[in-house]
Amino acid sequence: MKNYIKDQIKKSYETKQAIYENEALLNEIEKVAQMCVDLYKGDKKTILAGNGGSAADAQHIAAELVGRYGFDRPSIPSLALTTDTSNLTAIGNDYGYDQIFSRQLEGMGQEGDIFIGISTSGNSVNIIKAFESAKKKGITTVALTGRDGGEMAKMADVALVVPSNSTPRIQESHILIGHIICDIIEKETFGDGV
Numbered sequence: 001m002k003n004y005i006k007d008q009i010k011k012s013y014e015t016k017q018a019i020y021e022n023e024a025l026l027n028e029i030e031k032v033a034q035m036c037v038d039l040y041k042g043d044k045k046t047i048l049a050g051n052g053g054s055a056a057d058a059q060h061i062a063a064e065l066v067g068r069y070g071f072d073r074p075s076i077p078s079l080a081l082t083t084d085t086s087n088l089t090a091i092g093n094d095y096g097y098d099q100i101f102s103r104q105l106e107g108m109g110q111e112g113d114i115f116i117g118i119s120t121s122g123n124s125v126n127i128i129k130a131f132e133s134a135k136k137k138g139i140t141t142v143a144l145t146g147r148d149g150g151e152m153a154k155m156a157d158v159a160l161v162v163p164s165n166s167t168p169r170i171q172e173s174h175i176l177i178g179h180i181i182c183d184i185i186e187k188e189t190f191g192d193g194v
Contacts, residue, residue, distance in 0.1 A: 015162065015169040016176065022163060029177055032116075032142050032158055033184035039114055039140075040189055045077035047109060047139075049101040049130060050118030053171050055082035057118050057144075061178040069182040073190040079108065081130075101130035111138035119143075120170040122150020122161070131155045144177065146170030 019025055036046060046065065048058035058080040065078035081104045082088070091103045105115060115134045117127035122145035131141045131152065143149065143156035146164050153159035162173040187194045 011166065012169055012172050015164045015166070015173055018163045019173060019177075025160065025163070028158055028160055029180060030184075032160065033181045033188075035114060035140065035142075035158070036181060036185050037188045039112070040076060040185065042112060044110065044112040044114070045079060046114045046116060047079045047081060047105065048116045048118065049081040049104075049127060050144075051124055051126065053167075054118035054120065054124075054144075054174070055080075057171065057174050057178060058082050058116070060175065061116070061182060064179070064182040065185065069179070069186045071186070071191070073186060076185065076189070081105070081108075098125045098129050101126050102133035105130050105133045105137065105139065109134060109137050109139045112140075114140045114142060116142045116144055117152055117156070118145075118174060119150065119152055120146045120167045120174075122147060122152040124152070127152055128155065144174050146173075 039046065048062050050058045059082055062078040062080040065076040081101050087104055088100050091100045095103060109115065115130060117130055119127050122143060128151055134141050141156045143152035143159040145152050145159065146162040149159050149161040153161055160177055162170045164170050184194055
């Protein structure tokens with residue numbers, strides 16, 4: 001069993017190593033972080049959504065921004081569309097599960113916001129529909145995906161595609177990327193920069 005545990009750790013490390021060595025992806029991560037820094041200077045917000053583990057990641061990243069990441073500072077506006085069960089169930093019941101995020105973006109999103117859609121496959125229909133709503137409202141879209149990026153990568157203004165086909169490895173890398181972006185936002189906005 002210990003060898004299995006070590007193998008899982010090794011696979012996680014290898015995925016992160018692939019990100020570390022991918023200059024194009026590193027440039028895109030930097031681009032998203034800078035977009036968010038600029039966004040917060042303009043009194044806008046980040047909005048995140050995903051399904052399952054990606055829903056948890058959306059909530060996690062939003063909480064790091066609203067609460068704190070590395071040090072005490074003023075709250076940063078960020079919203080996870082996965083947390084309001086009344087909205088999710090009402091929209092799902094009345095309009096269908098595919099509309100649970102797009103309908104919320106229609107009501108709460110504003111031009112100039114950034115929507116970060118999280119999906120390991122890049123093909124989650126409700127995130128794709130949310131991208132469509134975001135485009136109509138002038139909201140910038142970021143796809144946080146894996147595998148080949150799926151349809152989301154084609155639609156997004158910026159796509160962060162983890163170079164892996166393994167859902168657990170992609171999810172582990174998504175939270176790493178999310179933490180890096182939160183760290184840069186916090187330091188650039190309230191600290192001495194990075």
